[in-house]
Amino acid sequence: MSAEKAHHVTLTLLNIVVKTPIIGHLFKAMWRNTNAQGVDFAGLHFPNRVGLAAGFDKNAKYLEVMKALGFGHVEIGTVTPKAQPGNDKPRLFRLVKDEAIINRMGFNNDGVDIIAERLKNRPANLIVGGNIGKNKVTSNEDAVNDYKICFDKLYPYVDYFTVNVSSPNTPGLRALQDRGPLTEILNALMSMRADFVKQGKKQLPILLKIAPDLNQEQLDDIVALTLETKIDGLVATNTTISREGLSTDKATVEAIGAGGLSGKPVKEKSTEVLSYLCQKFEGKVPVIGVGGIHSKADADEKFKAGAGLVQVYSGFIYEGPALVKAIAS
Numbered sequence: 001m002s003a004e005k006a007h008h009v010t011l012t013l014l015n016i017v018v019k020t021p022i023i024g025h026l027f028k029a030m031w032r033n034t035n036a037q038g039v040d041f042a043g044l045h046f047p048n049r050v051g052l053a054a055g056f057d058k059n060a061k062y063l064e065v066m067k068a069l070g071f072g073h074v075e076i077g078t079v080t081p082k083a084q085p086g087n088d089k090p091r092l093f094r095l096v097k098d099e100a101i102i103n104r105m106g107f108n109n110d111g112v113d114i115i116a117e118r119l120k121n122r123p124a125n126l127i128v129g130g131n132i133g134k135n136k137v138t139s140n141e142d143a144v145n146d147y148k149i150c151f152d153k154l155y156p157y158v159d160y161f162t163v164n165v166s167s168p169n170t171p172g173l174r175a176l177q178d179r180g181p182l183t184e185i186l187n188a189l190m191s192m193r194a195d196f197v198k199q200g201k202k203q204l205p206i207l208l209k210i211a212p213d214l215n216q217e218q219l220d221d222i223v224a225l226t227l228e229t230k231i232d233g234l235v236a237t238n239t240t241i242s243r244e245g246l247s248t249d250k251a252t253v254e255a256i257g258a259g260g261l262s263g264k265p266v267k268e269k270s271t272e273v274l275s276y277l278c279q280k281f282e283g284k285v286p287v288i289g290v291g292g293i294h295s296k297a298d299a300d301e302k303f304k305a306g307a308g309l310v311q312v313y314s315g316f317i318y319e320g321p322a323l324v325k326a327i328a329s
């Protein structure tokens, strides 16, 4: 079975399991984190410190399952205004020797309207983040409108937002990490939020997700911009475009081609970025640590570097739900 098919088959089966009367109950009891402690982060109360990173439940279809498996939060998306199919298949590859994944999914998702509708039935006691992006056909000049559309339509149904300008699989997207365009997008969303708050709606935190491939100057820009725009925090990091330090043979890696690399090989780079940002912020800006967490010790490294919460994706594929339980408790 291809990696992508395995993903959908497993999740469809788990969706049936959690909804089956006695079996579902037993399944939930098996993964319940009885000794997990809640934690405050960016003004929200999270049931525990571990979440499912964006891209796993792009369409908000598996929230009940992920809650049952012990996640305290799930970041859905990346959601774009219009539904889009993403890149041609195959687009998801496992590098088993490296406990890594290369993907060039390209924001395949059902579009914001269908996803917002689905979220009307979201489970309680699970924090849901809305990770938002732009459609492939939208130019970078018009990108701000795509972020605004997703922000507006998801606002009633999510607990926080993550602005994604760091995926390597939408052509030109990462150029939005530059100071000019990023300031425009973040200011636009902050201003919409101020209007929502004036109308009596809750103030939802806005986070920014960044790439692990930024140089020091670019990271300094991100720090300055975070403080200027007064957004609530960061998510560090997305996948890397680097192919350094892999054990998988070069020919195999080259044959896979373009895409973002995640899992164990991204851990060091990702933690370095996290640590740099947290030092600059001196604990005043909350940051979620994500990238290469495959054990409780890996999560502890992120907390030590200054992360308030962690998220997992590749580690969850390789280690399974025991990883979630180990970190949460």
Ligand SMILES: Cc1cc2nc3c(=O)[nH]c(=O)nc-3n(C[C@H](O)[C@H](O)[C@H](O)COP(=O)(O)O)c2cc1C
Pocket: 053, 054, 055, 056, 058, 077, 078, 092, 101, 103, 105, 107, 131, 164, 167, 209, 237, 238, 239, 261, 262, 263, 264, 266, 290, 291, 292, 293, 311, 312, 313, 314, 315
């Ligand atoms: C198949 C796949 C799809 C992903 N899709 C998204 C996405 O849509 N939006 C996003 O912000 N990050 C996406 N990511 C990145 C993850 O959220 C995470 O930042 C990255 O994989 C590093 O964490 P990990 O090493 O635990 O996998 C994706 C990752 C993978 C492996």
